[in-house]
Amino acid sequence: MKLSKITILLVLFTSFSLCAQQLPSNKTFFNPTFGGTNRSISPSSGTGDDTSLFNSTINAVTSKGGIINVKAGTYRILGVKMKSNVHLRFAAGVTLLPFNASNGVKDPMFEIDGGQTPLKNFSIMGSGGRFKVDLRSVQKTKNIRVFFVKNATNFKVSGINITDNQTVFSSFAFFGNYNTTGKGAEQRITKVHGVPHHGIIENISVTNAAYGYGLVQVQVGHNLLFRNLNSTGGVALRLETGYNPLQFTKGEIFNQIKLREIWGRSIHCKNGQAAVTLSPHTLKQGRVDIKKMTAVSCETGFVWAAGYVSSSVNRPGQSNAGLTPGSFSSNSKIRDLQVTFGQNAQLHYSKRLRYIPCQLRKARVNNVGIAVNLEADGGSRKGPSICSVYSQKDAKGHYALDFPVGTVKAIGFKINEYGLAKNAIVSTSKDDYEVCNESIPNLNFWVPKDYRNTVNPRNPLESSSSSRTSIDMDRAIENTDVNFYPNPTNGQLTIDLSKEDSSSSVQLYNMLGQVVYQARLSAAKHQLQLEGIEKGMYILRVGDHPTEKIIFE
Numbered sequence: 001m002k003l004s005k006i007t008i009l010l011v012l013f014t015s016f017s018l019c020a021q022q023l024p025s026n027k028t029f030f031n032p033t034f035g036g037t038n039r040s041i042s043p044s045s046g047t048g049d050d051t052s053l054f055n056s057t058i059n060a061v062t063s064k065g066g067i068i069n070v071k072a073g074t075y076r077i078l079g080v081k082m083k084s085n086v087h088l089r090f091a092a093g094v095t096l097l098p099f100n101a102s103n104g105v106k107d108p109m110f111e112i113d114g115g116q117t118p119l120k121n122f123s124i125m126g127s128g129g130r131f132k133v134d135l136r137s138v139q140k141t142k143n144i145r146v147f148f149v150k151n152a153t154n155f156k157v158s159g160i161n162i163t164d165n166q167t168v169f170s171s172f173a174f175f176g177n178y179n180t181t182g183k184g185a186e187q188r189i190t191k192v193h194g195v196p197h198h199g200i201i202e203n204i205s206v207t208n209a210a211y212g213y214g215l216v217q218v219q220v221g222h223n224l225l226f227r228n229l230n231s232t233g234g235v236a237l238r239l240e241t242g243y244n245p246l247q248f249t250k251g252e253i254f255n256q257i258k259l260r261e262i263w264g265r266s267i268h269c270k271n272g273q274a275a276v277t278l279s280p281h282t283l284k285q286g287r288v289d290i291k292k293m294t295a296v297s298c299e300t301g302f303v304w305a306a307g308y309v310s311s312s313v314n315r316p317g318q319s320n321a322g323l324t325p326g327s328f329s330s331n332s333k334i335r336d337l338q339v340t341f342g343q344n345a346q347l348h349y350s351k352r353l354r355y356i357p358c359q360l361r362k363a364r365v366n367n368v369g370i371a372v373n374l375e376a377d378g379g380s381r382k383g384p385s386i387c388s389v390y391s392q393k394d395a396k397g398h399y400a401l402d403f404p405v406g407t408v409k410a411i412g413f414k415i416n417e418y419g420l421a422k423n424a425i426v427s428t429s430k431d432d433y434e435v436c437n438e439s440i441p442n443l444n445f446w447v448p449k450d451y452r453n454t455v456n457p458r459n460p461l462e463s464s465s466s467s468r469t470s471i472d473m474d475r476a477i478e479n480t481d482v483n484f485y486p487n488p489t490n491g492q493l494t495i496d497l498s499k500e501d502s503s504s505s506v507q508l509y510n511m512l513g514q515v516v517y518q519a520r521l522s523a524a525k526h527q528l529q530l531e532g533i534e535k536g537m538y539i540l541r542v543g544d545h546p547t548e549k550i551i552f553e
Contacts, residue, residue: 082152
């Protein structure tokens with residue numbers, strides 16, 4: 001009798017554990033109600049601002065709730081404010097353009113935020129097919145967000161094709177509504193009014209996205225489902241909590257903002273950086289569950305970035321010192337990743353080039369090889385896919401995930417010929433290629449000083465003592481590392497060398513490669529007043545250090 005009871009309990013426990021790993025029903029994330037109001041919006045004949053038309057119609061529907069049908073045509077909007085109980089339905093022939101945003105804007109096209117009380121029960125969906133959002137009127141490297149989601153719950157956004165222009169920011173930004181105190185690096189969150197939770201984002205694509213951005217970035221939120229997302233360029237789903245004030249949250253405030261119960265299904269990348277990125281910075285995040293990812297001709301399929309403390313938020317002697325690397329829950333489940341090698345990947349301009357096998361280190365000709373010149377986004381160059389998974393198990397901030405190697409499929413990677421690791425997975429710095437006979441003029445396969453001289457056992461050249469000595473001597477003459485902050489900046493910039501180097505110079509380049517500022521540094525710590533620099537993205541070079549991307553606001 002006792003044995004039977006134990007068996008039944010074990011079966012029930014096992015069943016419960018298995019069910020706990022299954023994707024919850026759609027109603028768990030979005031369970032709408034529809035009021036009886038029905039309105040429609042028709043396109044105007046001119047080229048003016050249609051934002052007020054959308055806002056007035058939304059305001060007329062919100063109290064009783066209902067559906068607004070947006071008829072086929074072209075609309076120009078910026079700062080449409082969603083309201084509770086409103087369900088927008090866009091006809092398949094709708095095209096949305098950002099109004100008067102060619103030089104970049106702070107306002108999003110859709111502001112989804114209830115302020116101190118959450119926005120509830122709303123949706124933005126295509127009807128009869130996907131509608132379009134066209135950002136090509138916004139200059140490259142200028143700021144634009146399509147959807148800015150803050151304090152909101154019980155929502156759904158679906159059925160959209162977005163055409164980007166390598167602009168700054170992801171099309172979707174998930175943030176939160178906070179009270180803060182302080183300014184700049186000393187800004188702190190004192191109260192959380194709300195974060196995005198219980199929502200669905202699905203059936204959405206973006207093309208021509210910038211390397212450092214893409215379709216979706218989630219800084220905070222919980223119980224969110226991301227499904228059938230496609231990003232050509234950048235990252236389809238980026239779970240990265242890099243907003244500086246988030247790093248210093250503790251106790252109940254942190255519990256309110258932490259990422260947890262984030263679900264991803266069918267996430268895809270093409271000619272970009274990755275399908276999915278996990279990057280916790282300094283925060284101990286909760287559980288994520290992501291399955292069915294593909295990447296075709298991307299730098300990698302999945303970025304498993306170690307937690308780390310950026311020098312821009314953890315400067316010795318400042319009140320923000322003492323941060324430690326973050327993580328995601330070890331119960332996070334990652335499954336079913338398929339990565340196909342290609343030669344049109346977006347590669348980070350410097351930091352991952354060292355993982356490219358020697359045989360692939362050829363100057364780019366006829367869309368094959370590594371480009372010397374940067375792309376228009378200022379942060380990437382074209383080149384071959386590097387790996388299926390990029391992880392940093394030898395980094396201080398590495399954390400465990402439930403991610404079996406057997407669920408990774410690498411297609412088209414010449415694993416044996418190029419000496420790649422199993423399934424083309426980069427796990428540690430020993431998977432890079434520090435010694436190669438191949439080289440490309442004006443291109444540096446830079447290795448951070450903490451990860452140098454890590455012998456790759458699959459690279460025959462690295463077992464040669466003469467080769468090791470040669471590369472060690474080359475690196476001995478390199479300058480020490482450099483930090484700069486804040487980034488983004490309003491024109492005030494501090495450059496901090498680890499030791500005084502009066503021979504170092506600084507140059508600032510625009511995206512056309514033109515020098516817009518240059519000076520010589522006279523101390524280890526140098527403060528610059530860069531007045532008159534237009535808003536946008538630039539490239540900063542200090543001495544012989546690798547170039548860095550910087551944004552002026």
